[in-house]
Amino acid sequence: MTKEYSVIGKSQVKVDALEKVLGTTKFAADYNLPDMLYGGVFRSTVAHATINSLKLEKAKALGGVEAVLDFHDIPGKNRFGIIIKDEPCLVDDKIRRYGDALAVVAARSPEILEAALALIEVDYNEIEPIFTFERALAADAPIIHGTTNIHQVKHLVCGDVDAAFERSDIIIENTYSTHRLSHMFIEPDAGIAYYDDEGLMTVVASTQNPHYDRNEVASLLGLPYNQVRVIQAATGGGFGGKLDISVQCHCALLTYHTRKPVKIVRSRSESTMVSSKRHPMIIKAKTGASRDGMLMALEVQMTGDTGAYASYGPAVITRAMAHCTGPYNIPNVRADATFVYTNNPMGGAFRGFGVPQVAVCHEGQMNQLARALSIDPIEIRIKNAHQIGSKLPTGQILENSVGFIETLEKARAKAEDVL
Amino acid sequence: MKAFEFFAPKTLAEAKGLLNQYGESAAILAGGTDIVIEMNEGHRKPDVVIDIKKLKDLAYVRIEGSKIHIGALTTFEMISSDPVIRERVRVLAEAASKVGSPQIRSLGTIGGNLATASVAGDGVSAMMTLNASVVLDSVRGQRQMPLAEFLDGQGVSSRNALLADEIMTEVFFEMPDNHTATAFYKLAKRKSLAISVIGAGMLVQVDGAGICIKASMRGGCLARYPLHFKAAEEHLIGNKISIDLLEETLPMLHDAVYESAKSRPWSVFYKKESVQGVYRKLFAAILEQLNGKSYE
Amino acid sequence: MNKISISLNLNGTDRTILVYPNRRVVDLLREDFKLTSVKEGCSEGECGACTVIFNGDAVTTCCMLAGQADQSTIITLEGLAKDGELDLLQQCFLDEGAVQCGYCTPGMILAAKALLLKNQSPTEAQIKLAMSGNLCRCTGYQKIHAAVKSAVVIYKDKMAQGGESID
Numbered sequence: 001m002t003k004e005y006s007v008i009g010k011s012q013v014k015v016d017a018l019e020k021v022l023g024t025t026k027f028a029a030d031y032n033l034p035d036m037l038y039g040g041v042f043r044s045t046v047a048h049a050t051i052n053s054l055k056l057e058k059a060k061a062l063g064g065v066e067a068v069l070d071f072h073d074i075p076g077k078n079r080f081g082i083i084i085k086d087e088p089c090l091v092d093d094k095i096r097r098y099g100d101a102l103a104v105v106a107a108r109s110p111e112i113l114e115a116a117l118a119l120i121e122v123d124y125n126e127i128e129p130i131f132t133f134e135r136a137l138a139a140d141a142p143i144i145h146g147t148t149n150i151h152q153v154k155h156l157v158c159g160d161v162d163a164a165f166e167r168s169d170i171i172i173e174n175t176y177s178t179h180r181l182s183h184m185f186i187e188p189d190a191g192i193a194y195y196d197d198e199g200l201m202t203v204v205a206s207t208q209n210p211h212y213d214r215n216e217v218a219s220l221l222g223l224p225y226n227q228v229r230v231i232q233a234a235t236g237g238g239f240g241g242k243l244d245i246s247v248q249c250h251c252a253l254l255t256y257h258t259r260k261p262v263k264i265v266r267s268r269s270e271s272t273m274v275s276s277k278r279h280p281m282i283i284k285a286k287t288g289a290s291r292d293g294m295l296m297a298l299e300v301q302m303t304g305d306t307g308a309y310a311s312y313g314p315a316v317i318t319r320a321m322a323h324c325t326g327p328y329n330i331p332n333v334r335a336d337a338t339f340v341y342t343n344n345p346m347g348g349a350f351r352g353f354g355v356p357q358v359a360v361c362h363e364g365q366m367n368q369l370a371r372a373l374s375i376d377p378i379e380i381r382i383k384n385a386h387q388i389g390s391k392l393p394t395g396q397i398l399e400n401s402v403g404f405i406e407t408l409e410k411a412r413a414k415a416e417d418v419l
Numbered sequence: 420m421k422a423f424e425f426f427a428p429k430t431l432a433e434a435k436g437l438l439n440q441y442g443e444s445a446a447i448l449a450g451g452t453d454i455v456i457e458m459n460e461g462h463r464k465p466d467v468v469i470d471i472k473k474l475k476d477l478a479y480v481r482i483e484g485s486k487i488h489i490g491a492l493t494t495f496e497m498i499s500s501d502p503v504i505r506e507r508v509r510v511l512a513e514a515a516s517k518v519g520s521p522q523i524r525s526l527g528t529i530g531g532n533l534a535t536a537s538v539a540g541d542g543v544s545a546m547m548t549l550n551a552s553v554v555l556d557s558v559r560g561q562r563q564m565p566l567a568e569f570l571d572g573q574g575v576s577s578r579n580a581l582l583a584d585e586i587m588t589e590v591f592f593e594m595p596d597n598h599t600a601t602a603f604y605k606l607a608k609r610k611s612l613a614i615s616v617i618g619a620g621m622l623v624q625v626d627g628a629g630i631c632i633k634a635s636m637r638g639g640c641l642a643r644y645p646l647h648f649k650a651a652e653e654h655l656i657g658n659k660i661s662i663d664l665l666e667e668t669l670p671m672l673h674d675a676v677y678e679s680a681k682s683r684p685w686s687v688f689y690k691k692e693s694v695q696g697v698y699r700k701l702f703a704a705i706l707e708q709l710n711g712k713s714y715e
Numbered sequence: 716m717n718k719i720s721i722s723l724n725l726n727g728t729d730r731t732i733l734v735y736p737n738r739r740v741v742d743l744l745r746e747d748f749k750l751t752s753v754k755e756g757c758s759e760g761e762c763g764a765c766t767v768i769f770n771g772d773a774v775t776t777c778c779m780l781a782g783q784a785d786q787s788t789i790i791t792l793e794g795l796a797k798d799g800e801l802d803l804l805q806q807c808f809l810d811e812g813a814v815q816c817g818y819c820t821p822g823m824i825l826a827a828k829a830l831l832l833k834n835q836s837p838t839e840a841q842i843k844l845a846m847s848g849n850l851c852r853c854t855g856y857q858k859i860h861a862a863v864k865s866a867v868v869i870y871k872d873k874m875a876q877g878g879e880s881i882d
């Protein structure tokens with residue numbers, strides 16, 4: 001007997017869909033408050049440099065401009081970052097990527113804002129920019145953060161890998177590389193900051209992470225958490241790309257100094273320039289199997305480019321490692337991963353956190369293995385598939401709900417239907 | 420966007436007067452799909468903008484004698500839905516229907532496309548295939564020239580021959596007759612909102628016996644201006660059109676693209692292969708049209 | 716810079732406004748008329764979020780200068796629902812689950828509306844073509860197309876029963 005539920009099993013109209021079809025839903029850029037100022041960011045046009053001089057006077061003198069701020073105007077801590085606090089709100093020591101924020105402006109109209117930003121002058125002292133993994137690790141390469149360009153190194157070992165390769169009938173070796181991707185959420189980042197009726201610093205933003213944003217804004221302004229409130233506006237897609245700070249801190253800083261509401265709406269190009277990206281990775285894999293297609297050993301070396309700032313890099317490297325076998329039982333695994341800092345756009349969270357990158361690798365390996373052994377590619381996957389009770393190389397036991405074989409069989413049936 | 424004065428003249432004479440007055444500091448605005456984006460991004464900063472979209476008289480498709488005349492302000496939507504163009508000038512109908520998206524086709528004009536003269540301008544490739552001419556007008560009077568000459572010209576910009584006080588009023592070409600087949604194929608990443616990777620046009624005219632007496636083959640995005648496949652054209656002229664004859668030109672297309680691409684980045688080299696696939700599609704379309712027509 | 720006067724029929728009402736000419740139509744609608752259903756996504760005509768119906772055609776307002784709106788008729792999403800009653804397309808987008816983040820929704824509905832104003836019984840291919848200038852990054856397009864198709868079917872039924880026309 002199947003139970004009748006009021007919601008499960010029935011089509012439901014989404015709770016917020018009515019306002020969305022009416023066009024009354026407010027996204028961050030749709031907020032307008034009395035006395036509101038328009039905020040914008042002056043950004044670097046080089047990827048790696050120190051600053052000789054940043055001239056703000058002309059912009060400050062322009063009529064209708066209410067604030068032009070640089071890092072000196074930050075009352076609290078000038079570093080944020082979801083895991084490692086390595087990204088400045090406004091550059092203080094040096095520029096680490098094209099598009100780093102150097103100054104912020106608040107003006108009475110978008111046109112005045114544009115004019116003011118054009119009046120800011122900067123003089124750089126350029127440093128060799130690092131755009132490749134190899135160059136980042138070179139002995140004579142300039143260091144981007146701290147004392148080394150190595151962001152993280154991780155290892156995962158399980159079983160006796162060398163012995164298992166010895167016993168393998170076949171070994172498949174390949175190198176895979178994946179590229180940097182932009183989320184292209186359809187709504188460019190936007191937000192508005194204001195003091196609410198009780199004097200609370202309030203930021204309404206397009207974000208996936210309001211609780212984290214609240215902490216970062218508070219730390220930037222040197223305020224206790226209970227003096228800051230962040231509200232997520234209706235958000236036009238994020239896919240991981242709106243987990244990092246975008247406009248929240250810049251808006252809040254301008255509101256802090258002007259006491260007025262300040263709205264920042266990024267252009268598409270600005271949004272694409274500085275929002276996080278999927279980490280590009282190079283993955284070397286060596287897979288050993290028996291003649292009948294049973295996986296025996298896997299050795300993986302992966303390198304990733306986390307760009308100028310850590311963002312979710314540490315989570316991505318961990319997930320990529322943990323998932324390097326894919327949904328397959330491999331008793332002997334050795335994985336080494338190295339992520340480096342470069343002067344490229346920042347790598348961050350992106351649907352799957354490193355898992356899609358390694359999937360390119362483990363599925364490529366399975367296809368080649370199937371071909372080399374003349375085994376049907378679905379068969380070889382089913383043979384090695386995780387099931388309830390399987391043990392992962394991390395030691396985790398899959399205790400319930402492993403739908404992989406069922407999924408493969410259904411996919412095969414569907415494919416046979418359409419092909 | 421930088422500040423400017425805005426004028427929307429109601430007559431051509433008024434527009435020419437404004438152009439004469441403001442010259443190089445002025446920019447013509449038609450549909451806006453190229454220039455507004457350039458201005459918004461700060462790549463173009465005119466002091467004066469002259470919106471000519473109110474000159475309704477410059478939006479038309481007209482047959483005069485053996486020629487088809489198209490007003491510079493005719494949108495791609497108008498062109499691709501015009502019955503004469505659809506019936507008689509497939510190369511243009513097809514190119515127009517593949518520009519951008521419905522939104523862009525409703526705004527974008529043929530004049531704007533030819534004036535922008537983008538490497539990937541689909542209107543440019545189609546009009547070059549048709550061997551079209553343009554009419555430029557100013558207070559000094561009218562002049563006309565073949566499109567090829569227009570594109571080669573050094574006017575107020577290096578893109579085309581337009582002088583600072585000139586406006587394009589019209590583009591015209593010989594109407595393909597009953598013995599002429601034309602076709603266009605756009606190779607792009609997807610069907611909509613995609614810049615052409617190759618936008619190629621073809622025109623073949625035959626006599627009563629099916630012998631080719633005129634051929635025109637032009638490939639957009641293969642050179643600064645649509646690449647002229649001269650050797651291939653010459654191979655067709657004087658011979659009876661058949662699939663075999665057409666396919667004999669494929670190596671010539673390959674070589675022409677290779678010659679054009681060899682001084683350019685490696686990334687475009689694959690086009691020497693893809694151009695052949697594109698022309699196979701065009702051959703099929705051309706043969707279908709020729710076979711469907713009576714040569715009497 | 717001199718302001719220019721723009722007179723237009725906006726969502727059924729005649730309006731006249733003085734604006735600086737260096738605004739685009741998307742700015743005019745969002746900033747000056749506060750019609751914030753008009754969304755800016757890409758600023759270069761690629762995404763369709765800023766689509767409105769302009770003199771009967773779907774157009775992307777990020778590619779138009781404010782002055783181009785003079786003497787025109789514009790319909791934004793705010794102009795679709797009449798007296799609190801949803802337009803058929805809006806209802807179908809709700810019922811078919813065609814809305815996720817909602818940012819592309821206004822442009823999608825208006826692209827479909829522009830089609831239905833011209834062609835009240837479009838084929839599936841015509842629907843897809845008419846919607847091909849609008850990007851969605853969340854739902855995929857199946858449900859959006861399903862919503863438009865369902866509107867066409869419901870509308871045909873209504874007409875068969877002697878209903879009134881689509882606008």
Ligand SMILES: Cc1cc2nc3c(=O)[nH]c(=O)nc-3n(C[C@H](O)[C@H](O)[C@H](O)COP(=O)(O)OP(=O)(O)OC[C@H]3O[C@@H](n4cnc5c(N)ncnc54)[C@H](O)[C@@H]3O)c2cc1C
Pocket residue numbers: 446447448449450451452453454455456491492517518519520523526527528529530531532533534535539540541542543581585586587588612613614615759760761778
């Ligand atoms: C999203 C998008 C997709 C696109 N896809 C395509 C595509 O697939 N294929 C393609 O070919 N193009 C494409 N384009 C480019 C553009 O739409 C076309 O080039 C269009 O034809 C330009 O016409 P317009 O009327 O909008 O020109 P405008 O932008 O108004 O003007 C363009 C230029 O031409 C000049 N000009 C315009 N009319 C005249 C005239 N009568 N006399 C003298 N000068 C004039 C202007 O001063 C300006 O320099 C696309 C554009 C966008 C935004």
